[in-house]
Amino acid sequence: MSDINQFTITEAVKDSFKTEPGSRFETLLHGLLDHLHDYTREMQVTHEEWMGVLNFLYDCGQISTPERHEFILLSDVLGFSALVDMINTRGGATEGSNLGPFYLDNAPEKTLGADLGDGREGVTVLVYGKVTDSLHNPLPGAIVDTWQADGAGTYPIQEQEMGQDKMDLRGKFTCDESGRYYYTTVLPKPYTVPYDGPVGRLLRAGDRHAWRPAHLHYIIRHPGMAAITTEIFFENAEYVDNDAVFGVRKSLVARVKPAKNVAELGFELAKKPDAMFEYDFILAPED
Amino acid sequence: MSDINQFTITEAVKDSFKTEPGSRFETLLHGLLDHLHDYTREMQVTHEEWMGVLNFLYDCGQISTPERHEFILLSDVLGFSALVDMINTRGGATEGSNLGPFYLDNAPEKTLGADLGDGREGVTVLVYGKVTDSLHNPLPGAIVDTWQADGAGTYPIQEQEMGQDKMDLRGKFTCDESGRYYYTTVLPKPYTVPYDGPVGRLLRAGDRHAWRPAHLHYIIRHPGMAAITTEIFFENAEYVDNDAVFGVRKSLVARVKPAKNVAELGFELAKKPDAMFEYDFILAPED
Numbered sequence: 388m389s390d391i392n393q394f395t396i397t398e399a400v401k402d403s404f405k406t407e408p409g410s411r412f413e414t415l416l417h418g419l420l421d422h423l424h425d426y427t428r429e430m431q432v433t434h435e436e437w438m439g440v441l442n443f444l445y446d447c448g449q450i451s452t453p454e455r456h457e458f459i460l461l462s463d464v465l466g467f468s469a470l471v472d473m474i475n476t477r478g479g480a481t482e483g484s485n486l487g488p489f490y491l492d493n494a495p496e497k498t499l500g501a502d503l504g505d506g507r508e509g510v511t512v513l514v515y516g517k518v519t520d521s522l523h524n525p526l527p528g529a530i531v532d533t534w535q536a537d538g539a540g541t542y543p544i545q546e547q548e549m550g551q552d553k554m555d556l557r558g559k560f561t562c563d564e565s566g567r568y569y570y571t572t573v574l575p576k577p578y579t580v581p582y583d584g585p586v587g588r589l590l591r592a593g594d595r596h597a598w599r600p601a602h603l604h605y606i607i608r609h610p611g612m613a614a615i616t617t618e619i620f621f622e623n624a625e626y627v628d629n630d631a632v633f634g635v636r637k638s639l640v641a642r643v644k645p646a647k648n649v650a651e652l653g654f655e656l657a658k659k660p661d662a663m664f665e666y667d668f669i670l671a672p673e674d
Numbered sequence: 675m676s677d678i679n680q681f682t683i684t685e686a687v688k689d690s691f692k693t694e695p696g697s698r699f700e701t702l703l704h705g706l707l708d709h710l711h712d713y714t715r716e717m718q719v720t721h722e723e724w725m726g727v728l729n730f731l732y733d734c735g736q737i738s739t740p741e742r743h744e745f746i747l748l749s750d751v752l753g754f755s756a757l758v759d760m761i762n763t764r765g766g767a768t769e770g771s772n773l774g775p776f777y778l779d780n781a782p783e784k785t786l787g788a789d790l791g792d793g794r795e796g797v798t799v800l801v802y803g804k805v806t807d808s809l810h811n812p813l814p815g816a817i818v819d820t821w822q823a824d825g826a827g828t829y830p831i832q833e834q835e836m837g838q839d840k841m842d843l844r845g846k847f848t849c850d851e852s853g854r855y856y857y858t859t860v861l862p863k864p865y866t867v868p869y870d871g872p873v874g875r876l877l878r879a880g881d882r883h884a885w886r887p888a889h890l891h892y893i894i895r896h897p898g899m900a901a902i903t904t905e906i907f908f909e910n911a912e913y914v915d916n917d918a919v920f921g922v923r924k925s926l927v928a929r930v931k932p933a934k935n936v937a938e939l940g941f942e943l944a945k946k947p948d949a950m951f952e953y954d955f956i957l958a959p960e961d
Contacts, residue, residue, distance in 0.1 A: 404880030448735015593691030
């Protein structure tokens with residue numbers, strides 16, 4: 388019989404999978420085995436350490452429910468979600484960022500100029516900009532699908548038991564003939580990711596906080612263009628330099644300014660804004 | 675503000691953890707981030723692929739219970755458990771192998787020569803050998819803690835609802851003044867690891883079987899020596915060349931022979947064996 392040792396076992400495990408040569412499954416599996424077996428060897432991992440890892444994953448599984456995916460949270464706080472967003476950003480397009488756990492694909496359609504704040508307390512901000520291609524050609528009819536936390540850092544979907552409507556603070560806008568979108572809403576506040584589970588324990592072990600800087604979520608779509616999922620942040624805002632989930636990129640940050648000369652923009656607004664915030668999205672063509 | 679991209683994010687994530695420089699926690703964490711971020715970049719992992727990984731872990735969590743640890747099973751079938759066993763085997767000592775899920779630390783003490791078969795059907799085999807140090811000095815009083823499946827490949831602990839006693843087919847023997855252990859038992863049969871969950875899906879995706887070759891489990895202890903956890907296998911037995919969890923090493927395989935000249939061994943046996951199987955264990959000193 389053939390023998391295996393700590394250096395030959397990696398090939399033995401790969402060989403045990405009868406994968407199609409060159410298939411994506413084979414590539415992903417072999418790469419994972421190479422990297423994680425190397426890690427285990429390089430670190431000379433002990434039984435106690437390895438069981439610590441496996442029991443940590445077990446604990447993540449035990450706290451997970453259809454509403455709470457602790458493995459996504461783990462991926463977020465270790466920068467994997469951000470890294471996958473970065474890898475999959477197309478050249479010339481707005482950078483991608485976290486989808487997060489609160490997206491609903493059936494948000495209500497809203498009219499340009501509507502107020503998305505749904506009566507929540509806080510600063511009313513005019514959010515506006517253009518959706519274009521990378522040559523700055525406007526993309527009329529582009530869909531701006533947005534959702535956000537309120538002025539206390541809470542998503543209505545998190546407080547449905549307290550009578551909040553999960554569809555509040557979210558909506559789909561259709562850009563006008565100049566590719567413009569505009570609406571007013573309440574300026575969101577920072578909030579924490581859940582830290583009462585194993586991922587929270589990990590954060591505490593590294594003396595890390597669980598805060599995300601305030602942000603607006605977006606999915607931007609247009610026929611023939613690759614959709615982008617991203618978040619927009621506010622310059623100099625709290626936690627914008629140390630987001631717990633590494634969602635911030637410089638290109639996704641813009642300044643909130645006092646509302647000034649709003650009439651000159653020519654928007655018909657349902658509510659008078661205190662502040663204004665401009666951000667243009669750029670889409671790249673689909674493959 | 676500073677910016678991050680797909681090449682700088684790894685250091686940013688490391689820096690976010692305020693770990694003690696040079697601590698084991700830091701070493702393990704940084705190493706894991708280096709390897710798995712590199713993997714994600716090298717593979718240019720897509721969102722769908724990454725969510726596939728996270729949902730696979732979620733599914734492993736959902737099927738796990740205090741009695742079923744799907745993450746250990748995952749570690750087993752991907753060779754990590756075997757690799758950790760190999761890394762932690764001491765020079766000169768018997769090679770380590772899987773602890774498995776069925777160990778109980780309060781197995782009954784048995785007298786040398788007792789029958790461990792507890793009336794189970796199958797081949798009665800005399801199991802015997804010595805426990806020594808690496809210079810072949812016997813270790814009298816060494817404890818041989820053993821457990822095994824029956825002649826149908828089942829552990830009694832798995833069939834408690836069907837009236838089986840979980841303490842059957844397991845026991846602790848104390849080696850005699852020559853470091854010898856000996857007992858009779860039923861020759862175990864192969865069995866499958868659980869394959870009705872996500873790990874089973876992974877095995878099927880790679881056209882792999884879930885069988886383990888028949889084996890005897892052991893933990894061997896002696897004061898002043900490092901305990902070993904291992905398994906012993908039977909030469910030419912089914913699945914001994916393709917164990918689903920990579921537990922077999924050449925040094926852990928020995929031949930089952932017809933019982934012959936048993937009287938010459940000088941053992942007082944409770945039951946007459948059909949076959950005999952000799953294996954010597956070697957312990958290395960504690961640190």
